[in-house]
Amino acid sequence: MSFSPEERERYARHILLKEIGGPGQQQLKAATVAIVGMGGLGAPAALYLAAAGVGRLRLIDDDAVALSNLQRQVLYETRDIGEAKVARAADRLTALNPAVTIEVVRDRLTASNARGLFSSVDLVLDGTDDFVTRFAVNAACHAAGLPLISGAVGRWEGQVATFKSGLTKGQPIRDRFPCYRCLVPEAPQDIETCAQVGVVGALTGVVGSMMALEAVKEIAAAGESLAGKVVIMDALTSTSRTILLKADPACATCGHD
Numbered sequence: 001m002s003f004s005p006e007e008r009e010r011y012a013r014h015i016l017l018k019e020i021g022g023p024g025q026q027q028l029k030a031a032t033v034a035i036v037g038m039g040g041l042g043a044p045a046a047l048y049l050a051a052a053g054v055g056r057l058r059l060i061d062d063d064a065v066a067l068s069n070l071q072r073q074v075l076y077e078t079r080d081i082g083e084a085k086v087a088r089a090a091d092r093l094t095a096l097n098p099a100v101t102i103e104v105v106r107d108r109l110t111a112s113n114a115r116g117l118f119s120s121v122d123l124v125l126d127g128t129d130d131f132v133t134r135f136a137v138n139a140a141c142h143a144a145g146l147p148l149i150s151g152a153v154g155r156w157e158g159q160v161a162t163f164k165s166g167l168t169k170g171q172p173i174r175d176r177f178p179c180y181r182c183l184v185p186e187a188p189q190d191i192e193t194c195a196q197v198g199v200v201g202a203l204t205g206v207v208g209s210m211m212a213l214e215a216v217k218e219i220a221a222a223g224e225s226l227a228g229k230v231v232i233m234d235a236l237t238s239t240s241r242t243i244l245l246k247a248d249p250a251c252a253t254c255g256h257d
Contacts, residue, residue, distance in 0.1 A: 003029075007099065011053050017222075024220030025053060031219045032056040034121045036109050036137055038085040039063070040199065041127030041151045043075035044208030045215070050093040052216055056101040057093065059086045060117055062108040072201035109133055114140035123218055125211050126150045126180075131187035138180035139253050142166040147218050147227075150180055151211045153199050156236040158207040162214055162226035165247065165254040176247040177227050179254040183245055203235045 003011070003025070014020045014028075031054050035042045038061040049057060065073075065080040065088060080088045086104040093102050109117060109128075114136045118124060124146050126137045134150070141148040145166035152159050165179035210231070217223050233240040249255050 019222035020220045028053045029055045031122045033123050034058040035125045036060045037128035038089050040072040040204030041208040043073045044205045045212040048212035050097045050100045058103040060105045061085045072204045111136040123147045149211050149214050151207045158233045160210045161230040164227040169257040173249045178245045178247040181253045182248040182251045
């Protein structure tokens with residue numbers, strides 16, 4: 001897969017990096033990434049993945065732009081209020097990088113349609129804010145053997161993790177990668193949403209950008225994968241920590257493979 005002179009100039013800063021270079025940029029161009037949720041996390045992630053030259057982005061969201069979104073979802077403008085997020089996102093991303101193919105799916109991902117929505121996909125990003133959807137995304141990625149990059153935010157805290165459990169199915173439990181439900185086995189009883197407790201807008205940009213960064217690393221095989229780890233950030237104290245996560249043999253999704 002060759003690059004045009006315009007592409008070589010557009011991606012020059014990537015190509016200069018020894019960890020990406022020409023081969024890594026070709027892998028990005030050949031990749032298809034699904035982004036579930038085009039809100040506070042999916043929006044900045046999509047911007048950086050389009051800018052990075054990921055060949056195809058599949059945007060999955062059934063929501064419309066609301067005024068309260070604009071405090072953090074900087075992909076959208078005031079004039080977009082009431083419009084479908086995936087449609088407005090597609091226009092902005094195409095304007096940023098016309099070489100990227102944007103597929104829009106204005107639908108809510110469920111356990112019944114997840115596998116179909118992830119067909120011909122190389123990697124999935126989950127920026128949704130409800131556990132039913134997160135569990136459905138996780139189960140579909142595990143079954144299909146797809147890497148899943150998950151982000152979450154609330155108030156002043158954020159986290160990012162990569163899950164690759166589907167790539168180690170059938171191996172001894174000590175050698176398996178964990179899945180999302182190894183981290184969150186069941187939905188918490190008292191779920192606090194951003195609409196209820198708030199979130200600082202800039203934090204969603206940080207977490208969404210980190211999700212895009214980990215996606216670039218996975219696709220280009222650059223650096224160390226975040227699989228088996230969770231990065232937790234506290235924006236109020238400007239601190240972060242990385243915790244190790246092991247596969248749970250009792251996990252409802254990956255524990256019995």
